[in-house]
Amino acid sequence: MNMISKFLKFKNYRLMPKLIIIYSLLTVIPMAILGYIAYSQYISSIEKQAGEYTPLLLEQAHANIHNQIDELKLLPNLIYNSNQVVGVLREEFYQTNSALLHDEFVVNNFLNTTYISGGNPNVLGVFLISNNRLFQATSKSYSGFELDASSFPFGQDFEWTESESIILPKQISLEFEGNPQYILLMKQLTDYDNRKKLGTIFIAYELNFLESIFEKLNSEKGDIWLMNDQGRVIYHSNHEEIGNIHIESNDYPILNGSFRTLNENENKLISLHTSDETGWTLAQSIYLSELTQRTDMVRNVTIIIFIILVIISLFLFVIFVWNVSSPIYRLVKLMKKVETGDFDVDLPTKSKDEVGLLAISFNSMVNKIKDLIKENYHIEIKQKDAELYALQSQINPHFMYNTLETIGMVIEEDDQETGVKMVTLLGRMLRYSISNKDRLVSIEKEVSHIEDYLTIQKIRFEDRLTFDIQKELETEQYYIPKFIIQPIVENSIKYGLERIEGIHILVKIKKISNPLNGGEEILLVIEDNGPGIDTERLIYLKKELKSDPTIKKDGSFGLINVHSRIVMTFGSNYGLQITSLESRGTVVRITIPCITSDLVASNLKMGESDNEKDISSYSR
Amino acid sequence: MRDCRISLIIFALLIVTACNDSEETKYKVIYSGESESEEQMDTPVEVKNSITKPATVAIVPKVVNIPYFNAVEKGAMEASKEFGVNVIYAGPNIADSKQQINIIEELIEENIDVLAVSANDPEELLPILNKAQRSGIRVITWDADTETEGREFFINMVHPETLGRHLMDTLAKHTNEKGDYAILTGALSAANLNEWMHWMMAQQEEYYPDLNLIEVIPTDEDPNKAYTSTLELLEKYPNIKGIIGNVSVAPPAASQAVTDTGKIGEVIVVGLSSPSQMREYLNSGAAQVVTLWSPKRLGYLTVALAKNLVEGIKPYDKQYIQGVGPISVMDDEVIMGDPIDFYIGNVDEYDF
Numbered sequence: 001m002n003m004i005s006k007f008l009k010f011k012n013y014r015l016m017p018k019l020i021i022i023y024s025l026l027t028v029i030p031m032a033i034l035g036y037i038a039y040s041q042y043i044s045s046i047e048k049q050a051g052e053y054t055p056l057l058l059e060q061a062h063a064n065i066h067n068q069i070d071e072l073k074l075l076p077n078l079i080y081n082s083n084q085v086v087g088v089l090r091e092e093f094y095q096t097n098s099a100l101l102h103d104e105f106v107v108n109n110f111l112n113t114t115y116i117s118g119g120n121p122n123v124l125g126v127f128l129i130s131n132n133r134l135f136q137a138t139s140k141s142y143s144g145f146e147l148d149a150s151s152f153p154f155g156q157d158f159e160w161t162e163s164e165s166i167i168l169p170k171q172i173s174l175e176f177e178g179n180p181q182y183i184l185l186m187k188q189l190t191d192y193d194n195r196k197k198l199g200t201i202f203i204a205y206e207l208n209f210l211e212s213i214f215e216k217l218n219s220e221k222g223d224i225w226l227m228n229d230q231g232r233v234i235y236h237s238n239h240e241e242i243g244n245i246h247i248e249s250n251d252y253p254i255l256n257g258s259f260r261t262l263n264e265n266e267n268k269l270i271s272l273h274t275s276d277e278t279g280w281t282l283a284q285s286i287y288l289s290e291l292t293q294r295t296d297m298v299r300n301v302t303i304i305i306f307i308i309l310v311i312i313s314l315f316l317f318v319i320f321v322w323n324v325s326s327p328i329y330r331l332v333k334l335m336k337k338v339e340t341g342d343f344d345v346d347l348p349t350k351s352k353d354e355v356g357l358l359a360i361s362f363n364s365m366v367n368k369i370k371d372l373i374k375e376n377y378h379i380e381i382k383q384k385d386a387e388l389y390a391l392q393s394q395i396n397p398h399f400m401y402n403t404l405e406t407i408g409m410v411i412e413e414d415d416q417e418t419g420v421k422m423v424t425l426l427g428r429m430l431r432y433s434i435s436n437k438d439r440l441v442s443i444e445k446e447v448s449h450i451e452d453y454l455t456i457q458k459i460r461f462e463d464r465l466t467f468d469i470q471k472e473l474e475t476e477q478y479y480i481p482k483f484i485i486q487p488i489v490e491n492s493i494k495y496g497l498e499r500i501e502g503i504h505i506l507v508k509i510k511k512i513s514n515p516l517n518g519g520e521e522i523l524l525v526i527e528d529n530g531p532g533i534d535t536e537r538l539i540y541l542k543k544e545l546k547s548d549p550t551i552k553k554d555g556s557f558g559l560i561n562v563h564s565r566i567v568m569t570f571g572s573n574y575g576l577q578i579t580s581l582e583s584r585g586t587v588v589r590i591t592i593p594c595i596t597s598d599l600v601a602s603n604l605k606m607g608e609s610d611n612e613k614d615i616s617s618y619s620r
Numbered sequence: 621m622r623d624c625r626i627s628l629i630i631f632a633l634l635i636v637t638a639c640n641d642s643e644e645t646k647y648k649v650i651y652s653g654e655s656e657s658e659e660q661m662d663t664p665v666e667v668k669n670s671i672t673k674p675a676t677v678a679i680v681p682k683v684v685n686i687p688y689f690n691a692v693e694k695g696a697m698e699a700s701k702e703f704g705v706n707v708i709y710a711g712p713n714i715a716d717s718k719q720q721i722n723i724i725e726e727l728i729e730e731n732i733d734v735l736a737v738s739a740n741d742p743e744e745l746l747p748i749l750n751k752a753q754r755s756g757i758r759v760i761t762w763d764a765d766t767e768t769e770g771r772e773f774f775i776n777m778v779h780p781e782t783l784g785r786h787l788m789d790t791l792a793k794h795t796n797e798k799g800d801y802a803i804l805t806g807a808l809s810a811a812n813l814n815e816w817m818h819w820m821m822a823q824q825e826e827y828y829p830d831l832n833l834i835e836v837i838p839t840d841e842d843p844n845k846a847y848t849s850t851l852e853l854l855e856k857y858p859n860i861k862g863i864i865g866n867v868s869v870a871p872p873a874a875s876q877a878v879t880d881t882g883k884i885g886e887v888i889v890v891g892l893s894s895p896s897q898m899r900e901y902l903n904s905g906a907a908q909v910v911t912l913w914s915p916k917r918l919g920y921l922t923v924a925l926a927k928n929l930v931e932g933i934k935p936y937d938k939q940y941i942q943g944v945g946p947i948s949v950m951d952d953e954v955i956m957g958d959p960i961d962f963y964i965g966n967v968d969e970y971d972f
Contacts (some may be wrong), residue, residue, distance in 0.1 A: 059653075192944055256653035257649065
């Protein structure tokens with residue numbers, strides 16, 4: 001479970017750590033493990049080699065030692081070469097001192113010529129105890145060897161078989177001048193002919209022959225020692241150890257072969273060879289570090305090179321990964337920006353690899369999207385323009401007909417002056433409506449157009465119609481969309497005169513502050529005292545005003561037409577409101593933003609193509 | 621961070637396994653030479669098993685109750701104690717091969733491992749020795765040999781040539797290399813005695829032309845017969861200058877006869893005999909020098925070699941035998957050592 005959750009976590013990691021982990025898993029760790037295995041195998045093969053080789057060397061050395069010891073063991077037999085000496089040894093009683101001293105002279109002389117001056121240079125001294133007599137010959141002066149029983153370990157009258165025994169260093173008090181290390185060979189001499197004990201011979205044999213054997217063995221720095229089966233050290237490359245008991249040897253797992261200590265501090269290779277004959281063990285102990293000294297250098301260099309390589313390759317790898325992941329990061333950021341509607345982004349690319357291709361594709365994709373949006377937008381704007389144009393262009397043919405009929409009637413009555421006035425007014429109105437290139441016009445122009453219209457209607461309906469226009473701001477300064485007042489006034493006249501005798505229309509224009517944002521806006525109020533709108537119709541109208549202005553409407557409703565145009569041009573904050581009471585009258589309020597002549601002039605300079613910008617800037 | 625943790629886990633695992641190792645044992649054996657030595661140890665164990673029942677060695681001398689063979693018996697018994705082998709010592713009352721055959725016949729029935737014989741006759745004993753071999757007994761000879769097919773090896777005390785020539789030298793030295801002499805031997809059929817005599821005569825012909833052998837008299841190792849033979853000899857040849865006793869009973873008998881006839885100093889007595897038998901005559905001057913080896917040592921050696929034979933060790937040249945010293949071996953003949961001369965100065969050192 002743990003592993004799975006870890007893996008899942010791993011899946012969610014960023015690309016950079018992921019790639020670095022995979023890189024380490026695939027290269028650094030296997031390399032390190034491989035290196036470790038190779039090194040430890042190599043070390044253990046060195047160990048094994050040394051472990052197999054050293055016991056063989058030890059065996060050879062041990063054989064040399066054996067040869068020497070065997071030679072040593074033959075030394076006592078030299079006594080039998082002299083019948084005279086054997087004869088002396090057979091003596092038990094002496095009548096005179098001179099006879100005793102003469103015999104001592106004979107034997108000492110023999111020992112001296114045979115063992116000290118003539119024979120083996122390693123012999124330090126020879127002692128012969130026979131029937132309470134001590135004969136001796138030594139090459140160095142000595143102390144600690146007396147005829148009394150205390151001076152040697154087994155006493156004088158020990159029972160001893162034929163075979164010789166070796167007294168190891170420090171088991172006896174005998175010491176030679178200069179304190180050379182020696183072993184003492186002790187052997188009972190038997191009178192083979194009479195089958196009696198002749199005495200006991202002790203030969204002190206210097207151990208420096210071991211020194212040369214050890215030196216030959218000890219090419220490495222290590223300890224070499226020879227010990228007996230009780231672990232008593234017979235000889236040691238460190239002379240201070242001679243004669244001590246080697247306690248550790250009790251724990252040794254084998255007596256022939258090699259083994260390694262598993263102690264962290266003292267990692268030693270110990271090789272042993274034990275002789276079946278004597279039970280002596282020749283041992284060598286080497287620090288493994290001595291063996292692996294040369295390899296350690298190689299190992300350290302390899303480790304350093306490995307670390308440098310890992311660092312370099314990791315560095316390169318990080319750069320590479322960074323090169324891959326950082327454009328992706330930037331891409332993600334830019335995508336978020338695009339998400340919020342900002343298409344003005346550009347991902348800079350340098351490389352031509354997959355990441356570069358991705359950036360190029362992204363850029364081209366964003367540009368394409370931008371273009372598509374632009375195209376769609378233009379189409380929509382054009383459609384709107386066309387629509388607006390159509391709406392603006394609507395001049396009521398009814399009005400034309402009635403006006404022309406009135407003009408005809410006036411001319412028939414021969415009131416030429418009124419006829420001319422009416423034709424002039426109509427002409428002005430027509431010209432105003434034809435010149436609809438400008439969608440926004442100054443309030444003054446719109447108001448004068450209304451005045452013209454109302455004047456014409458006044459001429460037609462005479463006293464049934466009265467009107468008043470109140471301008472509470474500089475009508476030259478502010479601009480409004482064309483034809484927004486006329487359809488409302490038209491409505492008032494149409495419905496008012498249908499049902500009642502006389503009607504008064506009031507048009508008020510003023511500047512107010514918006515209660516919502518505190519900004520200024522223009523309010524147009526068209527008031528009449530007509531019959532009002534019945535409740536059913538009022539509800540229908542109000543519903544129509546709230547609905548989406550872009551949906552095609554029944555053009556016959558002038559009110560809705562005007563409202564739609566304002567909403568489309570300035571946004572839904574602006575528009576038209578109706579309040580009406582039956583038989584009391586109707587009030588229509590139109591709110592539009594304050595558009596000064598400066599603003600219109602600056603917009604005009606930008607030209608036709610920036611129409612959409614006008615709209616958006618107005619709406620702000 | 622992540623890979624850090626992974627590597628830490630790996631390290632931890634390595635350390636843990638390493639720790640486990642060190643807990644199990646203090647040492648790790650790399651190479652063991654033990655197996656070889658174990659094999660070597662096996663063989664002695666088997667040998668020990670086979671000799672848990674101590675080996676039985678039968679020693680058959682030419683004759684019993686003469687000092688020489690008594691000394692052999694002492695040596696053999698000492699070795700028996702030393703090596704832990706059973707020793708049966710049995711021989712005829714007179715040096716006769718027929719009686720020896722009867723004794724061997726009885727010994728074959730006694731479940732012995734080794735039969736060591738000092739043969740009175742090299743040929744007559746062959747059938748019975750072969751019979752013993754067929755019943756699984758290892759046969760060796762000592763002191764006096766048989767034909768080679770009758771035994772595995774022969775333990776000789778001294779080299780026959782050395783001994784024979786040396787005996788002649790001692791006689792020549794004391795007779796000033798001239799005059800008549802006679803030899804008293806044991807049984808005329810005894811191989812070793814005849815061989816010694818052969819070398820005595822060879823030495824005399826080679827170096828001592830003035831010496832003259834007048835008679836060889838068999839004594840059958842009987843002291844009485846030797847004594848009477850000497851008396852007859854002295855009577856028969858008044859000018860005789862020397863007597864060589866070729867067998868251990870002869871020199872004492874001859875010395876006694878010389879003493880009894882008042883011819884001390886006139887007739888030189890040399891030969892093979894033990895110090896204890898000759899001490900009196902050497903001191904009185906009736907005998908000048910006798911030569912021998914230690915019969916105790918011979919008995920001891922015989923038992924030692926018999927025991928080795930049971931354990932599968934055949935004697936080899938320069939082998940060091942515990943309690944005896946080095947031996948030399950020529951073909952199938954073991955030679956114990958060199959002869960010892962006993963004279964008035966050293967005869968008291970020896971107790972056989």
